[in-house]
Amino acid sequence: MTKIQKAACIGGGVIGGAWAARFVLAGIDTAMYDPHPEAERIIGEVMANAERAYSLLTAAPLPPKGKLTFYKTVEEAVAGADWIQESVPERIDLKRNVITQIDAAADPKALIGSSTSGIMPTELQRDMKHPERMFVAHPYNPVYLLPLAELVGGQKTSPAVLEEAKAKLAPIGMKGVILKKEIEAFVGDRLLEAVWREGLWLIQDDICDTETLDDVIRYSFGMRWAQMGMFETYRIAGGEAGMRHFIAQFGPCLSWPWTKLMDVVDLTDELVDKIASQSDAQSGAYGFRELERIRDENLVGIMQTLKGSNGGQGWGSGKLLAEFEAHLWKNAPKPAAPDLSQPIRLLDLKVQPSWVDYNGHMTEFRYTQCFADSADALLRLIGADMAYVEAGHSYYTVENHVRLLAECKLGESLYTKGQILPCDGKKLHTFMSLYRVSDDTMVATCEHLMLHVSSSESKSVPPLPEVMEKLQPLIDAHAKLPLPEGAGRSVGQKK
Amino acid sequence: MTKIQKAACIGGGVIGGAWAARFVLAGIDTAMYDPHPEAERIIGEVMANAERAYSLLTAAPLPPKGKLTFYKTVEEAVAGADWIQESVPERIDLKRNVITQIDAAADPKALIGSSTSGIMPTELQRDMKHPERMFVAHPYNPVYLLPLAELVGGQKTSPAVLEEAKAKLAPIGMKGVILKKEIEAFVGDRLLEAVWREGLWLIQDDICDTETLDDVIRYSFGMRWAQMGMFETYRIAGGEAGMRHFIAQFGPCLSWPWTKLMDVVDLTDELVDKIASQSDAQSGAYGFRELERIRDENLVGIMQTLKGSNGGQGWGSGKLLAEFEAHLWKNAPKPAAPDLSQPIRLLDLKVQPSWVDYNGHMTEFRYTQCFADSADALLRLIGADMAYVEAGHSYYTVENHVRLLAECKLGESLYTKGQILPCDGKKLHTFMSLYRVSDDTMVATCEHLMLHVSSSESKSVPPLPEVMEKLQPLIDAHAKLPLPEGAGRSVGQKK
Numbered sequence: 001m002t003k004i005q006k007a008a009c010i011g012g013g014v015i016g017g018a019w020a021a022r023f024v025l026a027g028i029d030t031a032m033y034d035p036h037p038e039a040e041r042i043i044g045e046v047m048a049n050a051e052r053a054y055s056l057l058t059a060a061p062l063p064p065k066g067k068l069t070f071y072k073t074v075e076e077a078v079a080g081a082d083w084i085q086e087s088v089p090e091r092i093d094l095k096r097n098v099i100t101q102i103d104a105a106a107d108p109k110a111l112i113g114s115s116t117s118g119i120m121p122t123e124l125q126r127d128m129k130h131p132e133r134m135f136v137a138h139p140y141n142p143v144y145l146l147p148l149a150e151l152v153g154g155q156k157t158s159p160a161v162l163e164e165a166k167a168k169l170a171p172i173g174m175k176g177v178i179l180k181k182e183i184e185a186f187v188g189d190r191l192l193e194a195v196w197r198e199g200l201w202l203i204q205d206d207i208c209d210t211e212t213l214d215d216v217i218r219y220s221f222g223m224r225w226a227q228m229g230m231f232e233t234y235r236i237a238g239g240e241a242g243m244r245h246f247i248a249q250f251g252p253c254l255s256w257p258w259t260k261l262m263d264v265v266d267l268t269d270e271l272v273d274k275i276a277s278q279s280d281a282q283s284g285a286y287g288f289r290e291l292e293r294i295r296d297e298n299l300v301g302i303m304q305t306l307k308g309s310n311g312g313q314g315w316g317s318g319k320l321l322a323e324f325e326a327h328l329w330k331n332a333p334k335p336a337a338p339d340l341s342q343p344i345r346l347l348d349l350k351v352q353p354s355w356v357d358y359n360g361h362m363t364e365f366r367y368t369q370c371f372a373d374s375a376d377a378l379l380r381l382i383g384a385d386m387a388y389v390e391a392g393h394s395y396y397t398v399e400n401h402v403r404l405l406a407e408c409k410l411g412e413s414l415y416t417k418g419q420i421l422p423c424d425g426k427k428l429h430t431f432m433s434l435y436r437v438s439d440d441t442m443v444a445t446c447e448h449l450m451l452h453v454s455s456s457e458s459k460s461v462p463p464l465p466e467v468m469e470k471l472q473p474l475i476d477a478h479a480k481l482p483l484p485e486g487a488g489r490s491v492g493q494k495k
Numbered sequence: 496m497t498k499i500q501k502a503a504c505i506g507g508g509v510i511g512g513a514w515a516a517r518f519v520l521a522g523i524d525t526a527m528y529d530p531h532p533e534a535e536r537i538i539g540e541v542m543a544n545a546e547r548a549y550s551l552l553t554a555a556p557l558p559p560k561g562k563l564t565f566y567k568t569v570e571e572a573v574a575g576a577d578w579i580q581e582s583v584p585e586r587i588d589l590k591r592n593v594i595t596q597i598d599a600a601a602d603p604k605a606l607i608g609s610s611t612s613g614i615m616p617t618e619l620q621r622d623m624k625h626p627e628r629m630f631v632a633h634p635y636n637p638v639y640l641l642p643l644a645e646l647v648g649g650q651k652t653s654p655a656v657l658e659e660a661k662a663k664l665a666p667i668g669m670k671g672v673i674l675k676k677e678i679e680a681f682v683g684d685r686l687l688e689a690v691w692r693e694g695l696w697l698i699q700d701d702i703c704d705t706e707t708l709d710d711v712i713r714y715s716f717g718m719r720w721a722q723m724g725m726f727e728t729y730r731i732a733g734g735e736a737g738m739r740h741f742i743a744q745f746g747p748c749l750s751w752p753w754t755k756l757m758d759v760v761d762l763t764d765e766l767v768d769k770i771a772s773q774s775d776a777q778s779g780a781y782g783f784r785e786l787e788r789i790r791d792e793n794l795v796g797i798m799q800t801l802k803g804s805n806g807g808q809g810w811g812s813g814k815l816l817a818e819f820e821a822h823l824w825k826n827a828p829k830p831a832a833p834d835l836s837q838p839i840r841l842l843d844l845k846v847q848p849s850w851v852d853y854n855g856h857m858t859e860f861r862y863t864q865c866f867a868d869s870a871d872a873l874l875r876l877i878g879a880d881m882a883y884v885e886a887g888h889s890y891y892t893v894e895n896h897v898r899l900l901a902e903c904k905l906g907e908s909l910y911t912k913g914q915i916l917p918c919d920g921k922k923l924h925t926f927m928s929l930y931r932v933s934d935d936t937m938v939a940t941c942e943h944l945m946l947h948v949s950s951s952e953s954k955s956v957p958p959l960p961e962v963m964e965k966l967q968p969l970i971d972a973h974a975k976l977p978l979p980e981g982a983g984r985s986v987g988q989k990k
Binding site for chain 2: 014140141146147148150175177178179180181183186187188190191192193194195196197198199202205206207208209210211212213214215216217218219220221222223224225226227228229230231232233235236237238242243244247248267272275276278279280282283288291292294295297298299301302303304305306308309310311312315316317320353354356357359360363364365366368369372396397398399400401402403404410427429447448449488489490491492493
């Protein structure tokens, strides 16, 4: 993937700060310019949210964080950047002036994206010297989790620049979607605006309150739209008769009486009061930060669920997450040769929302997951990685014996260490331990046995030489370690 | 919960058939009237989809299925029913006539819901003798999974009837949402219609194609709306400043230039062709049944994810699923006294979409999950259930030793059996085995050790007498069984 070398964010806040978090967490040094007196605090909060969300989202190895530097002028911030993202308030003159200023100071080849949710790029690039590299890259809140960026070019934007922008967004986990033509509010906010107008009428006319309206969305088509959009959903609704049939039967509704409500609602003080107080009744039991946390955990969970969809191939945002993780793994530095004289540190983990029971404690089988993932980490270390599996060999787990020694709470950071027990490599016999990062308490152990198999022959065979070359020194070195407490024991056996 | 005693579905098809599936799977005898020559085949297919989806959705004990009976007249079908659901084609005269016919034949106290997605109940109840018990209960496709029913009363509908309908939907896993006033298309289809109109313009004007539009939805606000609706999402977007601030700043957009597109698009043959061919390009690689399966698995996954949200308390449709499951457990028949002379059958399971790896095989830690859930089933059997836990006592797992003997595939049906090994009950030592339903092959075993604890004292104590009374006979009876092959073994130990 084409990687951004240095990013600059002009304008922080919830949107600009989250762009910065995307860049920094993908290992990209990022310059920030924001004159707001509390910019550093606000961006720091967004960054903390993003880091928390990422730690729950993926166990793939994020690169070392990029450096975030605050500058006092636009000119200093954009110096040397190859992606500059403008996220200043939504006023056309302000945005145009800032973009013109960026253009004058930046490398003429640097890409300049605007976070505007409505203004056409032709308007924004009007006064630029190098307008061909300017486009809209419109993201969605929370930008650090939702992967979409609508890419929209203006009259002077080079089509190649949009393709380049799309390619550069992939390594930061984002899905760039190129629109064919510019239009005010682009595609997403067009659709949102339509629902918003309709929703305001429903509240204004007392058809329902805000909670009911939200329930109508989230207990029905909201779930459909999280994984397929509108057209693909309706394609299924057409059933065997297909899409053409579906549209034809839906057509007449377009002129049914409710089109009378397509006027613009008048946003009076009374209506604003009504919405605000209904919203308090609906969501006031949760603080803003609490709602934000719940939303982020839900989004993480949905993306993780969709990652396993379609027989493990992934679907929608989950497929994108899998691609992002594959990219992270591919670009992870080769692990330093481990100190063979000690058990090897295998994996760093965090207790995920879906791992806890109603008490908030990690549930039994998730301990096994920690160890199964750690065994995978060991396999990668000896070269029995995805490529090895695809070429027809792999290790299958035949037994595991887990002892649960202490509880783990949601969000707690954990790590595992592993020791190879005496074995021939065709059998891979290990003893792993799970620890809390905070105080190095051992919270669980696992004695684990894998068997090396040939997938085509469906039988156990010795590992290929390239794996044994890495494994044998480990077996030999660990043969000198004392047997860990608990190894070789049966369930319930006294020490 | 108030339970429906007997249901009648007038009109089958995708909507009526799925209502029937909801009733039947909740244990309610259901009468079906549909004059379509292929009605039985179509309803059978919907029923099969529903059963597959339910088996993935929940491990809670569904009651024995209700009986589905086809009748040749409306009069026969509605006889004795206390909930009658009308799902005939969306033509006002047809619906009104059918509902008037139902009214004349049904018990005057029976509730009559219409599945109409747009017609006002006042129009439908016009000619009824007992109109007070008629209302709209508008569901969303796929009705067997999406829980929403919009409940809308007409001028003659009794408000108490809407509350009764809402109460009766809960035991079939549905969320009844009562609207304050009737309006054409109610709330959900109002919002959908707004997006549909806007979407048609975007396709017509070549701003994007159907795939791009769908991607814009599902990589962004679709995921937001699956778990919070529009108002709660925007409440967060308002940040510390709150909802009032958010609306005030959004207000001006309402009169921005794109409101010009609020005309109704003309659904020409050309536009229909364009949409149908773009949809083929987007989704044609998947057949209709395949898309349906992927959609259902994704919806199941999203609801299961949300069930674990908010620190295990559940959120939105996931909270509803948890409530539905609690209802199922509460109403499950007490298990028959097991045959103590044999290992006890503990649990029936199905390999879930989220349980398989990229090869389509059940992954290591899900075997442990099968056994952990089976241990919970054993605990319920001896009275150490949720109420016991809430009263301050419970069993904690301290060790498990799992042997994986064979692969399991997505959707495969499995069951577990368990034997108590010699123990005092304060320690609960068991040996469980996992089998395939198809051929009774043993696919895994688990030796498992739990410890009885007092939550308040945070220490191990003997079980309360009511648990020991049930457990001791089991311990005594199983002491006479031979020790299972593999019990007492350490990892890798030879037979």
